[in-house]
Amino acid sequence: MAEEWKPQILGIICNWCSYAGADLAGSARTQYPPDIRIVRVMCTGRVDPLFILKAFTDGADGVLVSGCHFGDCHYLEGNFKGAKRMFMVKSLLRNIGLEDKRLRMTFVSASEGAKWAKVVEDVVKTVTDLGPNPLKELAR
Amino acid sequence: MHEYAFFLGCIAPNRYPGCEASAIKTSENLGIKLLDLEGASCCPAPGAFGSIDLNIWYAMAARNILLAEQMKKDIALICNGCYKSIYEVNEKLKKHKELREGVNEVLKGIDMEFKGTVDVWHLAELLYDPEICGIQKIRDSITVPLEGTRIAVHYGCHLMKPKKERHFGSTEHPYWIEELVAALGAEPVEYRNKMLCCGAGGGVRGYDLVHSIDITNEKMINLKEAKVDALTEVCPFCQLQFDRGQIEIEEKFGVKWGLPVLHYCELLGLAQGMSPQELALDLHAVSCEPFLEKVL
């Protein structure tokens, strides 16, 4: 804890677009900050608000949910439904007094490796600026 | 009445006062009031200053823009060189924070700060814009239609290029100024390589005159081929290059063209019934008479 604080960010990303995009960033050797951990789901439609709330109560400083572009969902419209839920969760976070910027949903296709790297950089920056998740202490 | 701070620049007021006079008078007839921009200076010359140190160019142009910010009026101008300096610096400073901060650091010394509260327009685009004036309104304001005259248009580079930093679209085959000319009853004429530079810009006129007027001469050849009675432009510096340039071409290359060159505002003035005297056409190096004979 002595050295400068690094955020803990959870990424829940879909298998078909964003996970593939992240892999592409890898094979292209596009470098980005290592402060994110990935949980793979088949579709952002699978993302239960519970997952995100659990992450924050566990002390996550930020959560990134990333799926296919609208109209490109491997399951037709899972990403629409996922996105809709994220709005819901964001307002929930605001209500419990947690900055809703800590939760971010993005759309990264299988061919957008560079974009994935940008998104992660971006999220890491936003969350770093926000500082540690106040709920962390509660969780410990 | 639409009101604008009128940025004069150098060549209009100090070499072709007819441009200044006609601009003010004609646009007033069209519901555009051009107000004095007190204490404005050279834009400054994008070629000369930009080449030596872009930062000075930014700062000096910013000073001029700020005079208008203090007036709380958008800027209107009639010179492409000025347009490059004033319009482009205004946009750049609005866009780039670090540039803006750098400039404001300089301007602190004269208690000025760039805020980016005004926009910059070339009078020609205001005249063309139906929201402000528009072709029809111009047509209605005409008392002496320039019928039977063939007029070619020189757009000038800094008005529309680089297209990515402007809003006029493609710069290969523009036609809107021709429409403005047609509105005066004249016949706009296309000619070879219309978008070729006049040759004056970038300090080249001062650095290597013959080089610069050789470009002008190429334009003259193409214009001759199109059999035009006059050339019009929306830039006193281009006008200087074409007008005085023809004399220099005659001296250096021994070729005489005798092609009248008039700023669009001067043409508009004629068409609205202003007399050649009111336009100080006598100050033009190349006599406008052959053209006037066709009109009057």
Place this chain on the structure above:
Amino acid sequence: MARTKGYPETLDKKLADTRLYEDERHPDFTKTVEKISMTIPHMCFQCGTCTASCPSAPRSSYRIRKFVRRALLGLEEEALTDPDLWLCTTCYSCTDRCPRDIAPTDVIMAMRNLAAQRDIVPVNFLKTVQAIYTTGHGVPNNDVNRAARKKLGLNPEPPTTAGFPQYVKGIQYIIDYFGLKERADRIVKEREG
């Protein structure tokens, strides 16, 4: 830049070693040019669209493609000392057509700035500076013009710094801020005595 060999002058000129050597390349030059110009000469693939669009190319040895290439390779000396650098009319035709989305014109402007820092700059540019320093105008008013303005019912002095000289101070402040006036005077004096 060609290397000399210490032969007698004429021979040194004739036999100068014209090969490109690695030590001519200054990578920071590329970076500086890109910073000032806010464009990307390092992406040039030498198609020649710029030169073909250039009004100066057909009547001189000026090749804008060559300057972009010099920016790309970092050939500082060769770029800044080439008098052709000052033949660009800044018409921006090359910029509008470049398929690599480079702005060659701005590359030239950046190089001119860097040359000027080394006092490599034609006097006519500096004389404009001097004129503006004293009057605020690059092309100042004159009596013929004043008379004409009167006839047109305009004020003999336009409502610019000419009509309101008190504003000239502000301009002089800015130019002095960059110490340009002294440099201009000095260089003009050196060149023309």
Place this chain on the structure above:
Amino acid sequence: MAEKKTKKETAPKKKEATKAAAKAAPAASKAPAKEQKEARIGVFICHCGTNIAGSIDIEDVQEYAKTLPAVAFADNYQYMCSTPGQGKIKDAIKEHNLTGVVVAACSPRLHEPTFRTTTKEGGLNPFRFEMANIREQGSWVHMHDREGGTDKAKDAIRIAVAKASLLEDLIPKTVPVEHTAMVVGAGIAGMQAALDLANAGIKTYLIEKNPTIGGRMSQLDKTFPTLDCSQCILTPKMVDVGRAENIELMTCAEVEDVEGYIGNFDVTIRRKARGVLTTAEAEAKGIVGGGCNGCGDCENVCPVIKPNPFEMGMKPRKAIYIYHPQVVPLLYTIDWDSCIKCGLCVDICGDKKAIDLEMQDELVKVKVGTAILATGYDLFEIEKKDEWGYKKYENVVTSLEFERLICASGPTGGHMVRPSDGETPKKVAFLLCAGSRDNTGIGKPYCSRFCCMYSLKHAHQLIEKIPGVQPYLFYMDIRSNGKMYEEFYYRIQDEGAKFMRGRVANVLEDPVTKNLIINAEDTLLNRPINLEVDMVVLATAVQPSMEAERTRKLFGVSRSMDGWLLEAHPKLNPCGTTTAGVFLAGVCQAPKDIPDTVASAEAAASAASIPIHKGEVELEPYFAQCIEEKCAGCGMCVNLCPYQALALVEKDGRKVMEVTEAKCKGCGTCGGFCPGGAIWMQHFATPQIIAQIDAFLLGGAK
């Protein structure tokens, strides 16, 4: 607490397991036994040479893994995917009697199948395997941050272990595959693919939006580098397609809707009203000896004249028309936009009664096992690059217009003339990379790949046809990388074509002669060029055809950033897509010349025939399951499902949800929503994912 959850929620899994037992004895028989057994996970870390080991401290990671809850064994190896590597895993499963396997290596999208098989061979259910991606999303993206990368790898493994300890036996569902295929687009790619499938004994539906098959290739005059006549080599294939018993050809047709999954796609096709009956259709209507025989009487009497798109609008056609004499099928078609329904054609057609001016579109439903997209390309709207004056100067034409102008069956009967005055051009400039390799945002950033070669061919054709003609090729690079291509370049240069190394800045027109003035730089001479020519040919960039976007969405295929359809893997699976059972052929995937197009078509055909010949496919068993004791029967999930896989049913007195596994694709949209947490997503179950989250943030699921 995650523990508790699993205990309770694994209940329905017993059911699943026993259900499975009925189906597949061996695997299932293990399942119930394993149920209570506590997790023993083996972790296997791959060096991937230096790919991973180069920027991650393997030893450190392995030591860490050993300390994790439920980890019974940890090991590392140079290449885990190698035979000895996999051997290590199999042995360890037995020796340490593992319940789950975690491999920390590359992306599961690459090697999950490999290691699942390994796990199976080791005696475990293949779905008791979880992968930690420490290469694509680890070492490769943190090459200069060894510490950060190593920490990330540790966490990734911890997360994977947490999931692995909760994984359960799953039995993949095998479904039968329909013994039919579909090919969308009947250009050379689609035709070739359809022929191959048909010859392999597979009934194939070939869908073409135009009235005839043949596509772009039928518009070409000659083909490089062999110079055989395009039509001559194409028409035999067209005839074969028309004849092939196994091919059901549908022209004037578009895919309207796609449902289902690999093996069982239900495709709705819109057969656009052609206004003309085939002999078969006529017979069905009881018109004896009727239907269109292509005599063309109708065309002769039709009063409406329109430009023929096949001739790039340079030749007229009537409102009832065929593209060209060799069309397949030889059937006339009515252009409803221009037809005035005067009825003259109906009269002249007489007893054949082939023309029906009231014909309506009809929708046809077909079931296919696999599908191939071959939607081809269009030309980029080159007038957008207006420095070259296309559509402004008459004598500036595109390469396709040139093909028609020089083609014997074209509008000029093969007499090469220029549009403005019908004169034979003596000087012709070819502008290569017209709209390609363009980063301005107007053109296309990619290389269109076949323009160099056809421009060489164009130059040859001119030299062959017009004595004393001088072709100029303005190029940046000549890309002649193909069999006998460079030799062709050599030949054309020898024939006298002049190659000017410089991109053309702009084209100007002489207002009087309509000649064109080229402004370019000879970058090799370092001199500007001012060249007056009679005609300019733009080697125009290509872009995905307009239909491609609509079609790809129907089939759930993604798109690359440049707009071309996205292959499953650029090197190892260029024909496949991320949708199982859907494949790509020809230019729709990326610009290709004819040889490459045909090759990719045959590749796609063979790929598409595999599941069909196998007769059945395994579906990953990521189905939703209903935990009935939790289900309140609210039915909200039913509407959420994009595949209508869920339904409410009556079970011992109460409404509960039931899943039709065959329809469920496992997206989990229902599971992500169910307010009662009553939906169990196999392999992505809530407790498993929660365990992963806890593992990451609280350091271990326990």
